[in-house]
Amino acid sequence: MSARRVTLGHIAGVHGVKGWVRLHSLTRPIENLLRYRRWWITGQGRTEFEAQVVAGHLQGRGLVAQITGADGQPIEDRNLAAALIGTEIQVDRADMPKLPKGRYYWVDLIGLKVENVEGIVLGTVRDMTSNGPQDVLVLEDGEVERLIPFVPQHIVKDVDLAAGRIVCDWQREYDED
Numbered sequence: 001m002s003a004r005r006v007t008l009g010h011i012a013g014v015h016g017v018k019g020w021v022r023l024h025s026l027t028r029p030i031e032n033l034l035r036y037r038r039w040w041i042t043g044q045g046r047t048e049f050e051a052q053v054v055a056g057h058l059q060g061r062g063l064v065a066q067i068t069g070a071d072g073q074p075i076e077d078r079n080l081a082a083a084l085i086g087t088e089i090q091v092d093r094a095d096m097p098k099l100p101k102g103r104y105y106w107v108d109l110i111g112l113k114v115e116n117v118e119g120i121v122l123g124t125v126r127d128m129t130s131n132g133p134q135d136v137l138v139l140e141d142g143e144v145e146r147l148i149p150f151v152p153q154h155i156v157k158d159v160d161l162a163a164g165r166i167v168c169d170w171q172r173e174y175d176e177d
Contacts, residue, residue, distance in 0.1 A: 004092070005040055007088045008025065008089055008090065008091055010043075010086065010087060011024075011041070011085055011087050012062075015059065015064040017078045019066060019075040019081045020065060021064065021066075021067065021084060022062055023065055030062070034063065034065065036095060038095070039052075039067065039089045039091060040089075041088070041089065041090075042087060043086065044084075044085075046083075051068050053066075053067055054066040054068060054074045093107070102152060109125050109128060109137070110127065111164070112124065112159075113165050113166070114137065114139055114165075114166045114167075114168060115165065116167070116168055116170050117157060117168070122141060122146060122168065123139030123140050123141030123144070125137050125138065125139060125166070126140040134150060134151055135150040137149075137168075147175075148170050155169055155170060156168055
Protein backbone atom coordinates (compact mmCIF):
# COMPACT_ATOMS: atom_id res chain seq x y z
CA MET A 1 0.00 0.00 0.00
CA SER A 2 1.44 3.38 -0.94
CA ALA A 3 1.58 6.24 1.53
CA ARG A 4 -0.98 9.00 1.32
CA ARG A 5 0.56 11.94 -0.52
CA VAL A 6 -0.25 15.63 -0.41
CA THR A 7 0.40 18.13 -3.20
CA LEU A 8 2.37 21.06 -1.76
CA GLY A 9 3.28 22.85 -4.99
CA HIS A 10 4.31 22.50 -8.58
CA ILE A 11 7.24 23.25 -10.84
CA ALA A 12 6.42 26.56 -12.47
CA GLY A 13 9.45 27.18 -14.67
CA VAL A 14 13.21 27.04 -14.98
CA HIS A 15 15.80 29.26 -13.33
CA GLY A 16 19.12 29.83 -15.03
CA VAL A 17 20.98 27.37 -17.24
CA LYS A 18 22.17 24.83 -14.65
CA GLY A 19 18.96 22.84 -14.24
CA TRP A 20 17.34 24.74 -11.38
CA VAL A 21 13.55 25.07 -11.30
CA ARG A 22 11.16 27.80 -10.18
CA LEU A 23 8.56 26.56 -7.71
CA HIS A 24 5.00 27.51 -6.87
CA SER A 25 4.51 26.62 -3.21
CA LEU A 26 1.17 26.01 -1.48
CA THR A 27 2.79 26.05 1.97
CA ARG A 28 2.75 28.89 4.47
CA PRO A 29 5.27 30.43 4.52
CA ILE A 30 6.22 29.41 1.00
CA GLU A 31 9.75 28.38 1.94
CA ASN A 32 8.36 25.55 4.11
CA LEU A 33 8.24 23.53 0.88
CA LEU A 34 12.05 23.34 0.98
CA ARG A 35 11.98 21.72 4.44
CA TYR A 36 10.82 18.48 2.85
CA ARG A 37 13.93 16.83 1.48
CA ARG A 38 12.01 14.08 -0.33
CA TRP A 39 9.45 14.95 -2.99
CA TRP A 40 7.37 12.93 -5.42
CA ILE A 41 7.23 14.54 -8.86
CA THR A 42 4.08 13.55 -10.75
CA GLY A 43 1.78 14.65 -13.54
CA GLN A 44 2.02 16.07 -17.07
CA GLY A 45 1.99 12.54 -18.47
CA ARG A 46 5.34 11.75 -16.82
CA THR A 47 6.23 8.67 -14.85
CA GLU A 48 6.17 9.53 -11.17
CA PHE A 49 9.56 9.61 -9.47
CA GLU A 50 11.09 10.40 -6.12
CA ALA A 51 13.25 13.53 -6.08
CA GLN A 52 15.60 14.88 -3.46
CA VAL A 53 16.10 18.59 -2.87
CA VAL A 54 19.79 19.27 -3.52
CA ALA A 55 19.58 23.02 -2.80
CA GLY A 56 16.95 25.72 -2.73
CA HIS A 57 16.18 29.22 -1.52
CA LEU A 58 13.90 32.22 -1.76
CA GLN A 59 14.42 34.17 -4.98
CA GLY A 60 12.53 37.44 -5.06
CA ARG A 61 8.92 36.60 -4.18
CA GLY A 62 9.27 32.93 -5.11
CA LEU A 63 11.39 29.83 -4.65
CA VAL A 64 14.05 28.15 -6.77
CA ALA A 65 15.62 24.75 -6.25
CA GLN A 66 17.87 22.13 -7.71
CA ILE A 67 16.45 18.63 -7.43
CA THR A 68 17.46 15.15 -8.45
CA GLY A 69 15.95 13.46 -11.48
CA ALA A 70 14.45 10.01 -11.83
CA ASP A 71 18.00 8.59 -11.96
CA GLY A 72 18.79 10.03 -8.51
CA GLN A 73 21.39 12.45 -9.90
CA PRO A 74 21.09 16.25 -9.62
CA ILE A 75 19.45 17.82 -12.66
CA GLU A 76 22.08 20.10 -14.20
CA ASP A 77 20.55 20.68 -17.64
CA ARG A 78 18.00 23.42 -18.36
CA ASN A 79 16.16 21.28 -20.93
CA LEU A 80 15.71 18.42 -18.46
CA ALA A 81 14.42 20.91 -15.88
CA ALA A 82 12.06 22.47 -18.46
CA ALA A 83 10.50 19.07 -19.10
CA LEU A 84 9.25 19.13 -15.48
CA ILE A 85 7.27 22.38 -15.82
CA GLY A 86 3.72 21.82 -14.66
CA THR A 87 4.43 18.69 -12.63
CA GLU A 88 3.16 18.49 -9.08
CA ILE A 89 5.35 18.31 -6.00
CA GLN A 90 3.94 15.88 -3.47
CA VAL A 91 5.15 14.73 -0.07
CA ASP A 92 4.09 11.83 2.10
CA ARG A 93 1.43 12.99 4.58
CA ALA A 94 3.30 11.12 7.31
CA ASP A 95 6.34 13.40 6.74
CA MET A 96 4.35 16.53 7.57
CA PRO A 97 4.93 17.90 11.09
CA LYS A 98 2.31 17.42 13.75
CA LEU A 99 0.38 20.64 14.31
CA PRO A 100 -0.54 22.10 17.69
CA LYS A 101 -4.04 21.53 19.04
CA GLY A 102 -6.58 23.60 17.14
CA ARG A 103 -4.50 23.87 13.93
CA TYR A 104 -5.23 21.75 10.86
CA TYR A 105 -3.84 20.98 7.47
CA TRP A 106 -6.37 21.78 4.78
CA VAL A 107 -5.98 18.31 3.29
CA ASP A 108 -7.22 16.80 6.56
CA LEU A 109 -10.42 18.88 6.47
CA ILE A 110 -11.42 17.93 2.93
CA GLY A 111 -14.13 15.30 2.97
CA LEU A 112 -15.39 16.09 6.49
CA LYS A 113 -19.13 16.50 7.09
CA VAL A 114 -20.10 19.98 8.32
CA GLU A 115 -23.13 20.58 10.50
CA ASN A 116 -24.36 23.55 12.45
CA VAL A 117 -24.74 23.69 16.24
CA GLU A 118 -28.34 22.43 15.89
CA GLY A 119 -27.07 19.30 14.08
CA ILE A 120 -28.36 20.32 10.63
CA VAL A 121 -26.00 19.09 7.91
CA LEU A 122 -24.58 21.97 5.85
CA GLY A 123 -22.55 19.86 3.44
CA THR A 124 -19.19 18.20 2.94
CA VAL A 125 -15.88 20.03 2.66
CA ARG A 126 -14.96 19.82 -1.04
CA ASP A 127 -12.09 22.30 -0.94
CA MET A 128 -10.41 25.02 1.09
CA THR A 129 -9.43 28.50 0.00
CA SER A 130 -8.38 31.78 1.56
CA ASN A 131 -9.80 35.26 1.17
CA GLY A 132 -6.76 36.86 2.80
CA PRO A 133 -7.86 37.44 6.39
CA GLN A 134 -9.07 33.87 6.92
CA ASP A 135 -9.33 30.44 5.43
CA VAL A 136 -12.67 29.43 3.94
CA LEU A 137 -14.39 26.04 3.88
CA VAL A 138 -15.88 25.28 0.46
CA LEU A 139 -18.81 22.95 1.04
CA GLU A 140 -20.82 20.87 -1.36
CA ASP A 141 -24.42 20.25 -0.40
CA GLY A 142 -26.07 18.56 -3.37
CA GLU A 143 -26.01 21.20 -6.08
CA VAL A 144 -25.40 24.02 -3.60
CA GLU A 145 -21.91 25.36 -2.93
CA ARG A 146 -21.58 26.95 0.48
CA LEU A 147 -18.63 29.09 1.69
CA ILE A 148 -18.04 29.26 5.44
CA PRO A 149 -15.19 31.27 6.97
CA PHE A 150 -12.90 29.04 9.01
CA VAL A 151 -12.80 31.19 12.13
CA PRO A 152 -12.19 29.01 15.20
CA GLN A 153 -14.30 29.71 18.30
CA HIS A 154 -16.49 32.32 16.56
CA ILE A 155 -17.81 30.29 13.63
CA VAL A 156 -16.04 26.93 13.79
CA LYS A 157 -16.99 25.49 17.15
CA ASP A 158 -15.47 22.02 16.88
CA VAL A 159 -13.32 19.96 14.52
CA ASP A 160 -13.35 16.24 15.19
CA LEU A 161 -11.06 14.56 12.66
CA ALA A 162 -11.67 11.10 14.13
CA ALA A 163 -15.44 11.47 13.76
CA GLY A 164 -15.09 13.18 10.36
CA ARG A 165 -17.11 16.20 11.48
CA ILE A 166 -16.92 19.98 11.81
CA VAL A 167 -19.51 21.91 13.83
CA CYS A 168 -20.12 25.55 12.86
CA ASP A 169 -22.28 28.36 14.14
CA TRP A 170 -23.86 28.83 10.70
CA GLN A 171 -27.30 28.66 9.17
CA ARG A 172 -28.36 27.48 5.71
CA GLU A 173 -30.18 30.80 5.19
CA TYR A 174 -26.90 32.75 5.28
CA ASP A 175 -26.26 31.69 1.66
CA GLU A 176 -29.64 32.61 0.25
CA ASP A 177 -29.95 35.65 -1.99
